[in-house]
Amino acid sequence: MRYVLIGGSAAAVSAVEAIRSVDKLSPIDLFSDEKTPLFSRVLLPYYVAEELSKPLLNFRSADFFEENKVTAHIGVRVREIDPQSKTAAADDGNTYAYDKLLLATGGNAIIPKIPGVDKEGISPLKTMQDAENIYNFKGDRAVVIGAGSIGVESCISLMRRGVRVTLLEQLGHVLPTVFDDEAAGIIRNLIEQMGIEVITGERAIEFTGNGRVQSVVTSTGEIECDNVILSVGVRPAVELAEKAGIEIGMMGGITTDGGMMTSCQDIYAAGDVCETFDIARNQIFINAIWPMAVEQGRIAGSNMAGQDKQYGGSVRMNSIGNFIGIPAMSMGVTRTDECSYADEECHFQEIKKRTQNTYKKIILKNGCIVGAIFIGVGQTQRSGIISILLRRQIDVSDYIQALMSNNLNFMDILPLLRRYGDKFTEPEYKELMDTGL
Amino acid sequence: MQVIKVDPKKCTGCHQCELWCATEIASVAKELAGAINEEPQPVPRVYVEGKKLALQCRHCVEAPCLDACPNGTMRRDAETGLVYVHEPTCIACWMCVMVCPFGIINPSPTYKVAIKCDLCRNMGYPICAEVCPTQAITVEPRQDYRKVF
Numbered sequence: 001m002r003y004v005l006i007g008g009s010a011a012a013v014s015a016v017e018a019i020r021s022v023d024k025l026s027p028i029d030l031f032s033d034e035k036t037p038l039f040s041r042v043l044l045p046y047y048v049a050e051e052l053s054k055p056l057l058n059f060r061s062a063d064f065f066e067e068n069k070v071t072a073h074i075g076v077r078v079r080e081i082d083p084q085s086k087t088a089a090a091d092d093g094n095t096y097a098y099d100k101l102l103l104a105t106g107g108n109a110i111i112p113k114i115p116g117v118d119k120e121g122i123s124p125l126k127t128m129q130d131a132e133n134i135y136n137f138k139g140d141r142a143v144v145i146g147a148g149s150i151g152v153e154s155c156i157s158l159m160r161r162g163v164r165v166t167l168l169e170q171l172g173h174v175l176p177t178v179f180d181d182e183a184a185g186i187i188r189n190l191i192e193q194m195g196i197e198v199i200t201g202e203r204a205i206e207f208t209g210n211g212r213v214q215s216v217v218t219s220t221g222e223i224e225c226d227n228v229i230l231s232v233g234v235r236p237a238v239e240l241a242e243k244a245g246i247e248i249g250m251m252g253g254i255t256t257d258g259g260m261m262t263s264c265q266d267i268y269a270a271g272d273v274c275e276t277f278d279i280a281r282n283q284i285f286i287n288a289i290w291p292m293a294v295e296q297g298r299i300a301g302s303n304m305a306g307q308d309k310q311y312g313g314s315v316r317m318n319s320i321g322n323f324i325g326i327p328a329m330s331m332g333v334t335r336t337d338e339c340s341y342a343d344e345e346c347h348f349q350e351i352k353k354r355t356q357n358t359y360k361k362i363i364l365k366n367g368c369i370v371g372a373i374f375i376g377v378g379q380t381q382r383s384g385i386i387s388i389l390l391r392r393q394i395d396v397s398d399y400i401q402a403l404m405s406n407n408l409n410f411m412d413i414l415p416l417l418r419r420y421g422d423k424f425t426e427p428e429y430k431e432l433m434d435t436g437l
Numbered sequence: 438m439q440v441i442k443v444d445p446k447k448c449t450g451c452h453q454c455e456l457w458c459a460t461e462i463a464s465v466a467k468e469l470a471g472a473i474n475e476e477p478q479p480v481p482r483v484y485v486e487g488k489k490l491a492l493q494c495r496h497c498v499e500a501p502c503l504d505a506c507p508n509g510t511m512r513r514d515a516e517t518g519l520v521y522v523h524e525p526t527c528i529a530c531w532m533c534v535m536v537c538p539f540g541i542i543n544p545s546p547t548y549k550v551a552i553k554c555d556l557c558r559n560m561g562y563p564i565c566a567e568v569c570p571t572q573a574i575t576v577e578p579r580q581d582y583r584k585v586f
Contacts, residue, residue, distance in 0.1 A: 014504075042507045046528060056526065059509040291505040291536060298504075317505075321530035322549050329535050380534060381543055384501075388538035410539045411487030427579060428495035428539075435445040437488045 001026040003304060004088050004096055006078050006240065007104030008032025009041060010290050011271030011297035013060060015102050018301025020068050028070045029096050031088075035075040036128045038064060041106075042290055044131040045150065045323075049157035081244045083264045100266050100304040103241055103254060104297060107234030107272040107288055112145075116207030122228040125154055139226020140164060143216045145204050147174040149318055151231035152187070155196050156323050158229075166197040166223050168216065173200055178318045180334045182352070183359050183373050190324045234288060236273045249275040253286045258310045260300035268304055270296035277313040279391060280332030280370040281339055287314040315391055326357065327380040332371035332390055339365055351404055360404065362386065367397035382408045389413070392423045411437065438518040438579045441556065441563060443491050447573035450489035454565035454574060455481040461564045462557065477547040482554040483565050484541060491565060491574055493554035494541050496520050502533035502542060502553075510551075514558065521555035 003019060003026060005012045012030060019028060039057040046052040065072040073090065081088045081101065089095045109124030111117060123133045134154075140163055144155045147169035155165045167174070173184035174191070188198055199218070206217040207228065215224045236253040247263035249255040253275035260268050271293035278285035292314045302309045319329040333339055336348040349364040358376030362369055369390040374380045385408060389396055394416065396403060402412045410432075417424050418433050456469070463479035464472035472479050483493045500520050502511045510526045511533055513519070529549035534542045543552040556576070557563040566574040 010507075040508045042530075043528070052528070057508070059507060061509075290507045291501070291532065294504040317532075317535055319531045319535050321528065321532075327531050327534075327544055329531065331535065377544075380531065382540035383535050384537035384542070385540045387501075387536055407486070408540070409484065409486035410492060410541070411490060414488070426498060428497045431440075431442070431495070431580070432490075432492075435443070435490060437445050437490055 001305075002097055002099045003028040003102070004098035004100075005030040005102045005104060006081075006088070007102070007106055007271065007273075008034060008037060008072070008074070009104070009106055009271070010059075010293035011104035011106075011300070012102065013038070013064070014294040014297030015104065015270060015301030015304070016064075016068050016070055018298045019305045022302065022305040022307060025069070028068070029073065029098075030065070030070050031073045031076050031078050031090060033075065033077040034128055037072060037074045038062070039128060040290075041126070044125055044128070045153035045157045047131050048125070048134050048154065049160045051160075078240060081240055081267070083244055083246075083267060086266065098266075100268065102297075102300055102304065103246075103262065103267065103269040103273055104271045104293075104300075105237040105240060105273045108237045109230065110233045110235050111230060112204070112232050114204055114206060116209070116213070117230075119207050119209050120212040121209075121226060122207060122213050122230065124230045125150055126234065134158075134227075134229060137163070137227040141225045142166070142227040142229065143168055143204075143223050143225045144229045144231060145216070146230065146232035147171075147176070147198070147200070148231055148233065149175065149178060149320065151229070152191065152320065153323050154229045154231055155191065156194065159194060159196055163227075164195075164197075166199060166225070167191070168202060168204060168218065168223070169198075169200045170203040171200065174198060175320075177316075178320075178330050178334065179328075179373060180361065182354070183328070183330070183334075183361070183375055186357065186359060186375055187320070187324060187328060190326070234272065236275075236286060236288075238273060241269070241273075249284060251275050251284060251286050255284075256296075256311075259303045259308070260296055260311055261303065268300040270300040276311060279313040279315050279393060282370075285314070285316075287316045289317060291317060312391070315387070317387065326376050328375045329380055329383055330371070330373040331383075331387055332369070333363060334371055334373060336363055336365075339370055351400060353404055362400075362403060364396070364400075367395040368393045369396060369403075378406060382410075385410055385413060389416075392420070394420050394423065438496070439556070439576050440496055440579045441493050441554075441566065442575050442577045444573045444575070445488075445490050447571040448485075448489045448491060449571060449573075450485050451570065452485050453568050453570055454483045454491045455485055457564050457568040458483045458554075461560075463552070480543055480545060480552055482541075482543070482552060491569075492539065492541060493556075493565070494520065495539055496556075497538075501536035501538065505532040505536045507532060517556075517558070519556050519558060520553075521558055522551050522553060524550050527551055
């Protein structure tokens with residue numbers, strides 16, 4: 001068996017581990033177009049903030065490839081794959097034969113078509129090269145366009161380096177895909193208190209400057225700046241798949257079946273590049289987040305090595321971590337209208353609890369959790385209990401009080417798990433169910 | 438693989454395990470009187486809540502915290518199979534907290550590190566099992582349920 005893995009981040013590395021847990025010997029060729037191997041993309045804002053040096057960005061030890069007997073082609077791009085002859089042609093001039101191939105090419109940063117976007121001093125934050133560029137930004141005034149997770153983290157990173165930052169978001173509130181407007185209001189206050197200027201509901205129309213960016217023209221004004229970070233999202237990097245005739249879905253990612261295989265026999269996909277079934281939205285969706293990439297990589301890798309594993313579906317989850325000073329996280333949908341395929345039979349409920357600096361909300365659809373938001377110390381620690389109830393789609397109708405309680409704990413919901421015992425067959429749950437409590 | 442078992446018939450909910458876990462593992466003083474007066478308060482890795490049963494990390498076979506950790510801070514010990522936090526590299530992103538189905542990973546607000554039970558891997562034997570006055574907490578091999586079902 002010959003394995004070719006295209007991509008070098010979460011999904012590909014997870015696939016390597018899965019393959020090697022079954023197949024210790026077959027050759028694995030891994031291709032990554034990044035020159036730096038094994039760095040964690042989600043940590044790039046920490047690098048920009050000077051909180052982590054380059055070696056600390058690694059998510060596996062430097063000898064990972066050697067230890068797992070992987071031939072790693074670092075900085076080598078695969079130009080084309082041919083599903084007929086089962087080969088991959090790389091830009092090192094060689095062609096590599098495969099029996100099983102994984103597309104874990106991730107995403108590309110979206111570059112909005114705004115006049116002047118090609119000026120010097122404007123960069124997305126996606127690759128290590130981007131991070132280096134931003135790290136070496138000159139000047140003390142920056143505009144960050146797009147207030148998603150990377151946008152907000154970039155702002156704070158630059159602010160910690162002494163840069164004056166303006167955050168520009170065209171939608172009505174910050175972190176629009178992560179929080180509802182109430183939660184976003186808390187976050188906005190916190191980042192404004194740090195000294196970051198936040199402008200919402202305004203679009204960038206043009207970048208001015210002679211060669212180098214000097215200002216961002218918005219729908220109502222002009223913001224002078226020396227640098228711009230573009231964080232308006234990512235798009236699946238499907239160029240290779242498209243050329244090979246592999247099916248691309250409605251959301252723009254590679255379509256996969258329950259075993260992470262693409263429309264093409266022996267070619268699998270995992271991570272930010274692919275579409276999966278979203279449990280909360282009840283539709284096919286792209287959940288481009290780290291934990292899902294690891295899970296999908298494991299399923300794909302296991303199946304490539306001859307096992308038969310099914311993916312249970314993905315859920316969006318985001319945690320803003322210690323960047324804003326208090327823990328803040330959310331999972332699934334943030335508003336009921338994000339659930340598709342809802343008909344009159346669907347009964348939605350939103351339950352909220354709010355204090356000055358904490359906020360907790362769960363969204364139920366027909367008694368099952370489809371979304372949750374947790375902000376503040378005391379609210380976040382037991383969020384994982386909610387996440388497992390969401391992922392397994394357990395009817396929690398008669399447990400709402402326990403779930404919203406500040407004293408939420410696992411033992412209180414153990415009887416509920418036992419009621420749905422067939423969905424919790426793992427030994428770690430059985431051990432506790434056996435206690436009879 | 439060795440895991441902690443708690444016998445619900447013997448557990449009286451006395452919280453001794455919590456007290457000693459916090460003192461022995463998390464406190465600076467390492468003795469009870471000192472630990473109780475310490476600021477910030479030492480945080481235990483075992484919880485007695487809701488029912489009379491001590492709950493620690495289950496060291497899941499497929500551990501969601503391992504998948505969620507973006508920089509390899511959450512690790513599985515190759516020899517013992519136990520999941521532990523490699524504290525020096527924790528960046529306090531709380532991804533593990535968000536996915537732990539048992540809610541037993543504690544985001545330490547003071548030290549910006551995720552706190553959870555590692556069966557006292559640096560001490561040889563878990564302190565909670567050692568101090569349990571009714572021997573409700575024991576260390577036993579994990580039963581392979583796949584053989585049962």
